[in-house]
Amino acid sequence: MTFKILRFEPQKDEHPHFQLYRHEPKPQDSVLEALKDIRDQQDPSLSFRYSCREAVCGSCGIVVNGRISLSCRTLVEDLASDEVVVEPLPNLEIQKDLIVDLKPFWEAYRKVEPFLQASGDVPEKGHRVAERDMEKVFQYITCILCACCYSACPVATRDERYAGPAALAKLYRFSLDPRDDRPFSALDRVDGPDGVWGCDTVFRCNDVCPKDVRPADGIEGLRRKIIAGKTKRLFRRKP
Amino acid sequence: MLSHDLLIVGGGLAGLSAALSADPGLKVGVISKVHPIRSHSVAAQGGINAALANHPDGADDTWEKHAFDTIKGSDYLADQDAVELLCRRAIPAIYELDHWGVPFSRFAAGTIAQRPFGGAGFPRTCYAADRTGQVLLHTLYEQAVRHNVTFYDEWLVTDIIVRDGKLLGLLAYDLAGGEIIPLRAKAVIFATGGYGRIYLRSTNAYINFGSGIGMAYKAGIPLKDLEFVQFHPTSLYGKNILITEAARGEGGYLVNAKGRRFMEDYASKAMELAPRDIVARSIQTEIDKGNGFEDQYVHLDLRHLGREMILKRLPGIREICLHFAGLDPIDRPIPIQPAQHYSMGGIDVDATCASPVEGFFAAGECACVSVHGANRLGGNSLLDAIVFGKIAGESASLYLRGGPPEAGGDGEMEETARALMSRMRSIHERKEGENVFQLLNRLKRLTSDTAGIFRDSPTLRRGLDELAELREAYRRVFIYGTCGRYCQEMVVFVEFEHMLEIAEVILLGALKREETRGSHFRTDFPKRDDAAWLKHTIVTRSEKGPAITYRDVQIGRYAPQERKY
Numbered sequence: 001m002t003f004k005i006l007r008f009e010p011q012k013d014e015h016p017h018f019q020l021y022r023h024e025p026k027p028q029d030s031v032l033e034a035l036k037d038i039r040d041q042q043d044p045s046l047s048f049r050y051s052c053r054e055a056v057c058g059s060c061g062i063v064v065n066g067r068i069s070l071s072c073r074t075l076v077e078d079l080a081s082d083e084v085v086v087e088p089l090p091n092l093e094i095q096k097d098l099i100v101d102l103k104p105f106w107e108a109y110r111k112v113e114p115f116l117q118a119s120g121d122v123p124e125k126g127h128r129v130a131e132r133d134m135e136k137v138f139q140y141i142t143c144i145l146c147a148c149c150y151s152a153c154p155v156a157t158r159d160e161r162y163a164g165p166a167a168l169a170k171l172y173r174f175s176l177d178p179r180d181d182r183p184f185s186a187l188d189r190v191d192g193p194d195g196v197w198g199c200d201t202v203f204r205c206n207d208v209c210p211k212d213v214r215p216a217d218g219i220e221g222l223r224r225k226i227i228a229g230k231t232k233r234l235f236r237r238k239p
Numbered sequence: 240m241l242s243h244d245l246l247i248v249g250g251g252l253a254g255l256s257a258a259l260s261a262d263p264g265l266k267v268g269v270i271s272k273v274h275p276i277r278s279h280s281v282a283a284q285g286g287i288n289a290a291l292a293n294h295p296d297g298a299d300d301t302w303e304k305h306a307f308d309t310i311k312g313s314d315y316l317a318d319q320d321a322v323e324l325l326c327r328r329a330i331p332a333i334y335e336l337d338h339w340g341v342p343f344s345r346f347a348a349g350t351i352a353q354r355p356f357g358g359a360g361f362p363r364t365c366y367a368a369d370r371t372g373q374v375l376l377h378t379l380y381e382q383a384v385r386h387n388v389t390f391y392d393e394w395l396v397t398d399i400i401v402r403d404g405k406l407l408g409l410l411a412y413d414l415a416g417g418e419i420i421p422l423r424a425k426a427v428i429f430a431t432g433g434y435g436r437i438y439l440r441s442t443n444a445y446i447n448f449g450s451g452i453g454m455a456y457k458a459g460i461p462l463k464d465l466e467f468v469q470f471h472p473t474s475l476y477g478k479n480i481l482i483t484e485a486a487r488g489e490g491g492y493l494v495n496a497k498g499r500r501f502m503e504d505y506a507s508k509a510m511e512l513a514p515r516d517i518v519a520r521s522i523q524t525e526i527d528k529g530n531g532f533e534d535q536y537v538h539l540d541l542r543h544l545g546r547e548m549i550l551k552r553l554p555g556i557r558e559i560c561l562h563f564a565g566l567d568p569i570d571r572p573i574p575i576q577p578a579q580h581y582s583m584g585g586i587d588v589d590a591t592c593a594s595p596v597e598g599f600f601a602a603g604e605c606a607c608v609s610v611h612g613a614n615r616l617g618g619n620s621l622l623d624a625i626v627f628g629k630i631a632g633e634s635a636s637l638y639l640r641g642g643p644p645e646a647g648g649d650g651e652m653e654e655t656a657r658a659l660m661s662r663m664r665s666i667h668e669r670k671e672g673e674n675v676f677q678l679l680n681r682l683k684r685l686t687s688d689t690a691g692i693f694r695d696s697p698t699l700r701r702g703l704d705e706l707a708e709l710r711e712a713y714r715r716v717f718i719y720g721t722c723g724r725y726c727q728e729m730v731v732f733v734e735f736e737h738m739l740e741i742a743e744v745i746l747l748g749a750l751k752r753e754e755t756r757g758s759h760f761r762t763d764f765p766k767r768d769d770a771a772w773l774k775h776t777i778v779t780r781s782e783k784g785p786a787i788t789y790r791d792v793q794i795g796r797y798a799p800q801e802r803k804y
Contacts, residue, residue, distance in 0.1 A: 047726070047727065050445055051273050052279065052281060052445075054282060054559060057279075058276065059274075095725065099725055115339075116338075116339060116340025118340070125334070127338070129345050130349055135344075141370070141377070142370065144276075144281075145377075177340065180340075
């Protein structure tokens with residue numbers, strides 16, 4: 001089989017280029033296993049990220065034959081093609097070969113205050129949370145922060161200030177959590193075109209998410225919360 | 240030069256827990272060879288133990304009972320004072336994690352849910368479906384973001400610089416920059432994780448080379464009980480991805496090719512929920528006897544749990560099976576085999592996480608306190624990382640409060656960094672030599688063949704002989720890569736040297752320990768021997784090679800007895 005892999009060392013190369021490798025993967029091999037074998041046996045200079053190899057650490061987001069996915073979970077035989085084209089995640093700067101700079105992604109993440117804000121001391125026997133309420137956040141906690149949604153998002157592509165699907169879904173996860181005491185005004189920071197109103201609702205994030213988080217549900221949820229909160233505020237102001 | 244009061248190496252649970260408990264007035268930095276949330280802690284599935292007594296069947300659970308189960312599970316090699324500390328601190332630790340945002344699954348009463356796990360008398364394991372490690376790691380990272388912890392992401396620590404017993408700092412390879420950089424520190428906490436990937440079959444992440452353990456050893460810090468290697472009973476056949484013990488905790492069966500629940504022959508009371516050493520050995524015995532499928536695996540059958548239970552409690556396991564084995568555990572049994580999973584041994588530290596070198600602390604899987612002894616119970620590793628990570632942060636802060644002398648030694652550190660760079664260059668200038676990735680594969684085969692589930696003297700000796708050959712081959716290694724940035728070949732080159740040390744200490748400890756205890760099964764000495772071997776193996780590096788001494792186990796209120804399940 002032919003593996004056509006994008007190579008780029010910005011300190012030396014003027015432009016990225018494709019390099020071809022012949023490699024016969026073993027049955028059931030993932031694209032990640034194939035890449036590792038190519039590196040170990042043919043070209044140790046090839047760089048790419050990985051860690052858990054079981055789709056839970058979020059390191060190995062990549063484009064394989066045009067599709068954004070995790071290299072560890074994409075089986076070569078499932079591609080049903082003699083040629084495997086491997087490229088880095090789009091819309092992010094290439095640091096080397098298949099490794100991209102996730103700085104904008106992490107900056108967006110930090111901006112939403114992605115941490116539970118429970119007031120007071122630790123309750124003596126823990127928080128009491130209804131089973132159903134806790135399970136509501138489960139959809140969002142499966143997010144592995146792989147940035148596949150971010151790099152697929154057409155809004156994030158054209159506007160670096162846009163928070164992007166993962167960060168917004170993360171904020172929604174906390175706003176759903178009964179233990180969280182952040183004030184409603186904490187949602188103000190995403191109440192604009194850089195936040196929830198920037199979303200084009202084309203749902204590319206839902207399509208590419210390898211963990212079925214459906215981040216757009218989170219964006220929708222935040223929009224509803226913001227509108228409901230504003231409505232409430234409006235009525236409260238009236239005598 | 241970069242300078243910190245406290246440098247924490249490793250961004251997994253133990254490292255982040257340490258960072259959060261360290262005195263906020265200190266200048267703390269966390270160095271991690273991957274982004275912290277890519278650390279292997281993320282892959283833990285089943286849960287974390289604490290005697291909360293929330294389950295109706297565990298209403299009279301106490302931390303003392305948790306301690307007893309842990310000690311019995313350890314085959315009495317754990318230090319009982321340290322185990323009591325772990326189990327006592329478990330309870331407030333869980334409530335704190337809950338307060339920080341860990342979305343623990345709940346019981347109908349709104350309390351934190353608990354499930355049964357192996358080797359435990361009560362349902363004691365707190366969980367968030369089967370993604371417990373992921374939610375813990377993400378939550379601690381979130382809190383670290385909240386507290387503005389300084390991170391050095393994608394920096395690989397290559398050396399600990401100690402001069403005349405005094406800690407000066409660390410050297411690190413900055414992957415994005417491609418340089419070796421010295422960092423000065425008054426105190427260091429190693430939270431670098433396990434060495435699973437020195438084995439052929441491991442549930443561990445690809446990055447788990449365990450070089451932190453070897454690095455500490457090289458710097459003169461002793462290693463403890465390294466011969467105790469945990470093999471997890473249930474890894475997915477082929478890929479060796481972990482299939483959580485919770486699958487058995489929720490009621491899953493182990494079945495051989497004859498359709499029998501064979502655990503009846505090995506642990507008739509606890510059955511599938513016997514401790515991991517016993518279950519892993521039983522599975523391997525069945526396979527070796529010809530009762531496995533294709534002589535390779537047995538079945539973990541969840542079908543009788545029903546669709547709803549699997550979707551609710553084990554969604555991650557189902558996802559793994561669908562994507563990596565092309566089967567749905569709702570309809571078909573899961574093919575499983577044992578695989579290396581955890582290191583009970585590690586850097587020799589006491590219950591304050593302090594090592595014999597002043598200012599050097601360690602916590603989590605890379606450390607050995609010891610709370611797991613000869614066999615760790617499921618649900619105790621996340622707990623160990625959280626509790627002892629926290630203790631390490633507290634201990635290091637206390638140490639720094641005493642105002643340790645300014646380390647100085649900048650010139651020496653820079654010189655060491657330059658020496659490492661020029662060593663790299665000289666290796667790179669070689670025209671030919673050994674490929675480090677191929678050496679790594681040879682090492683994996685060696686440890687798997689000679690220091691696996693079943694051990695005996697001739698095989699262990701062969702392992703040591705072959706290891707000496709491998710060491711020779713490593714001297715001839717050469718680096719092919721032409722670029723210093725994001726060079727995984729360089730990472731493996733650096734870590735491999737430490738992996739050789741780890742393998743040697745495992746093999747040597749296993750050869751010397753002429754008894755069977757917990758995970759260490761000697762076919763030529765199949766009985767536990769408390770008279771001769773109720774003691775820890777301590778290995779220190781010397782000019783002449785590894786020097787072994789032994790230290791008595793701390794026995795408290797639980798006298799060693801025969802282990803029956």
